[in-house]
Amino acid sequence: MMCGCLIDAHKADVLLLEKNEKLGKKLFITGKGRGNLTNTADVRTILDSISTNSRFMYSSLYGFDSAAVMAYFEALGLRLKTERGGRVFPQSDHAYEITDCLSRRLKQNKVKILLNTAVKKILVRDGRITGVMSGDGKIDECDCAIVATGGISYPSTGSTGDGYRFAAELGLKVTDTCPSLVPLNADRSICTPLAGVSLKNIRVTITDRNNRKLFEDFGELLFTHNGLSGPVILTATSRLPRNTDFSALTLHLDLKSALDLKQLDDRLIREFKENSNKQFKNSVGSLFVHKMEPLMVELSGIDPHKFCNAISREERHAFAALIKNVEIALKGRGSYDEAVITKGGVDVREVDPKTMESKKVKGLYFIGEVLDVDALTGGFNLQIAWSTAAAAAKAVSGEK
Numbered sequence: 001m002m003c004g005c006l007i008d009a010h011k012a013d014v015l016l017l018e019k020n021e022k023l024g025k026k027l028f029i030t031g032k033g034r035g036n037l038t039n040t041a042d043v044r045t046i047l048d049s050i051s052t053n054s055r056f057m058y059s060s061l062y063g064f065d066s067a068a069v070m071a072y073f074e075a076l077g078l079r080l081k082t083e084r085g086g087r088v089f090p091q092s093d094h095a096y097e098i099t100d101c102l103s104r105r106l107k108q109n110k111v112k113i114l115l116n117t118a119v120k121k122i123l124v125r126d127g128r129i130t131g132v133m134s135g136d137g138k139i140d141e142c143d144c145a146i147v148a149t150g151g152i153s154y155p156s157t158g159s160t161g162d163g164y165r166f167a168a169e170l171g172l173k174v175t176d177t178c179p180s181l182v183p184l185n186a187d188r189s190i191c192t193p194l195a196g197v198s199l200k201n202i203r204v205t206i207t208d209r210n211n212r213k214l215f216e217d218f219g220e221l222l223f224t225h226n227g228l229s230g231p232v233i234l235t236a237t238s239r240l241p242r243n244t245d246f247s248a249l250t251l252h253l254d255l256k257s258a259l260d261l262k263q264l265d266d267r268l269i270r271e272f273k274e275n276s277n278k279q280f281k282n283s284v285g286s287l288f289v290h291k292m293e294p295l296m297v298e299l300s301g302i303d304p305h306k307f308c309n310a311i312s313r314e315e316r317h318a319f320a321a322l323i324k325n326v327e328i329a330l331k332g333r334g335s336y337d338e339a340v341i342t343k344g345g346v347d348v349r350e351v352d353p354k355t356m357e358s359k360k361v362k363g364l365y366f367i368g369e370v371l372d373v374d375a376l377t378g379g380f381n382l383q384i385a386w387s388t389a390a391a392a393a394k395a396v397s398g399e400k
Ligand SMILES: Cc1cc2nc3c(=O)[nH]c(=O)nc-3n(C[C@H](O)[C@H](O)[C@H](O)COP(=O)(O)OP(=O)(O)OC[C@H]3O[C@@H](n4cnc5c(N)ncnc54)[C@H](O)[C@@H]3O)c2cc1C
Pocket: 017, 018, 019, 020, 023, 024, 025, 026, 027, 029, 030, 031, 032, 035, 036, 037, 038, 117, 118, 119, 120, 148, 149, 150, 151, 153, 154, 157, 158, 159, 160, 161, 162, 163, 339, 340, 341, 367, 368, 369, 370, 378, 379, 380, 381, 382, 383, 385
């Protein structure tokens, strides 16, 4: 849609083929329906937020950065606001306004739109695009085809990986894909009873079988019925490489990251002193959120009925160590159905980063999530879509 808006209508006739009954289905659900369309961060910070192939994005991001995206939408009449972490949303909190204003601009720009039209095949002769074939066998001849089919996450929105197939059928490289920005499945004996509990400012570490640290971050974590979610978990799935076997990894929670072991032990001494005539299980209320108390008591191995004044120094030390390191066995990534983004895609080594044109097939362009580029949450993935769209639009309009 963005590419169709930006192509110079005097230089090209544009046909937009969309297999859904309406445009921008995924846009409707972005940012929990509020549409976090970009981020006010400077290009350097945006590049740092891109987990895969950030260098490929250098040229297109500088060509159409987030300030340019915001100015463009505002010129289309969309009023914007900026929230925590530079996240930009429509002032109305309605993601559909993004689609609405792009649709209006497409019309103005004389882009012909065919809905309910799935492209089946991209036609190439002598290394050049000649046309595209849609579901009913109809062929639309063209000099350029811009593939903006998205990834394979949330396939109900229309992104079912068709672009990967088109690329592969033409002999282009497609890197392995996996769900990213996705919850993790984890030991249900720990997570299921805590489903719905959210922990803020938590330190999360992920290690492999050899106790090698692969990931560490602070942030918010959410227990789910099947495992773990929340910003810090989504970040882990974005930052760790796609071949990571999460089922072989262990997640460590530091529930009191502001205190070192000694400070925590001092705190426990105070707690147990104040509660000296209470049973252990009734003494931990000020240490953990209510739903976590039974788990921590159980994991401690201390007799829950023991009076606090009878807890030994060794037991207390072990309890402090547990609070700083609750271990949860991971069981793997969640599915594409619950992933915000797909990691992997059309290999960017075969795509010109200035124009998004395939280096192997003349007139064939790839933009947005179909490319092997992905980023953290915060509006960065849509920024990738806008910037790559702008680069392709410029190229097919014959602009330098
Ligand atoms: C729940 C959720 C929330 C998100 N929130 C945010 C957010 O707040 N901020 C952010 O930056 N990113 C967010 N993202 C990611 C962002 O939505 C995507 O990165 C972005 O939409 C990718 O744009 P795209 O145009 O490449 O692909 P898509 O938006 O997936 O669009 C691809 C389009 O191509 C169509 N299509 C596919 N195959 C064919 C075919 N063969 N023929 C014709 N049409 C076809 C599809 O129907 C679809 O309309 C979110 C994603 C999800 C799933």
